Amino acid sequence: MASEARKTAAAARPPPRDFLAHLEAYLARRDGVDKLLKISRYAARLALAAGPLPPPASARLKSFESSLGLSRKAFRLGKFVQDVNALRAHPGPLPPPFVLLAYGGEGVYYFIEQFVWLAKAGLLPAHLLPRLQRLSAWAELVGYVGSITIKLEEVTKMESSIKMRRAEGCGEENQAVTTMRGKLLLKRLSVVQDVADAFMALGDVTNGKGLLGSSTLTASAGLLSALISTHKNWNSC
Numbered sequence: 001m002a003s004e005a006r007k008t009a010a011a012a013r014p015p016p017r018d019f020l021a022h023l024e025a026y027l028a029r030r031d032g033v034d035k036l037l038k039i040s041r042y043a044a045r046l047a048l049a050a051g052p053l054p055p056p057a058s059a060r061l062k063s064f065e066s067s068l069g070l071s072r073k074a075f076r077l078g079k080f081v082q083d084v085n086a087l088r089a090h091p092g093p094l095p096p097p098f099v100l101l102a103y104g105g106e107g108v109y110y111f112i113e114q115f116v117w118l119a120k121a122g123l124l125p126a127h128l129l130p131r132l133q134r135l136s137a138w139a140e141l142v143g144y145v146g147s148i149t150i151k152l153e154e155v156t157k158m159e160s161s162i163k164m165r166r167a168e169g170c171g172e173e174n175q176a177v178t179t180m181r182g183k184l185l186l187k188r189l190s191v192v193q194d195v196a197d198a199f200m201a202l203g204d205v206t207n208g209k210g211l212l213g214s215s216t217l218t219a220s221a222g223l224l225s226a227l228i229s230t231h232k233n234w235n236s237c
Helices: 002-012 019-027 030-050 055-074 080-089 097-120 126-167 175-205 215-236
Strands: none
Touching: 019 030, 019 215, 030 055, 030 215, 055 097, 080 097, 097 126, 126 175, 175 215
């Protein structure tokens, strides 16, 4: 029985995709390019925080990191529309509180980030930038509070579903159980990603006080979040 289950699972697996075709599909997505920029940016930050570099190298790396940060802002143009549509698609006259926090906070964050980009690019007055960045950080933090809460509830439901399957006599090699465990792993990684991003948003809100001001911790959190997001986007395209 176990060998038959393994054969069935192997037959159900899709054939491996051509790497270059997969890469083309990944890079065609807004989030695909954005997360590669995020990896590069926080890797540069981590290198700067890890130890002293020769002054010329440090200056070039700081300029590179700053340029990547500004480039990523452009990828947020119009991104708030996805959150508006998510709220519109939710059944009922009013979404549940945490859904409203998650999509509402993220939507406001992406909307304000457009003006942050315009201010950093020099089109809007520079004196508006500190206020815009603070509002953006608060909206981002609120969004992550809602998102983490929703995803933790989903993790609990998925764990219960797997236990029910096991109680019904399905083994670990059962295709349904294997699929559910894969989805559970992705959901847990998504929670870790949100926690890492929320840590950075909290640092922005508190102006980097205490541990939140550690360059190494912030860069590590950003890099972890970027790697998890890249993994998710790669598997989904």
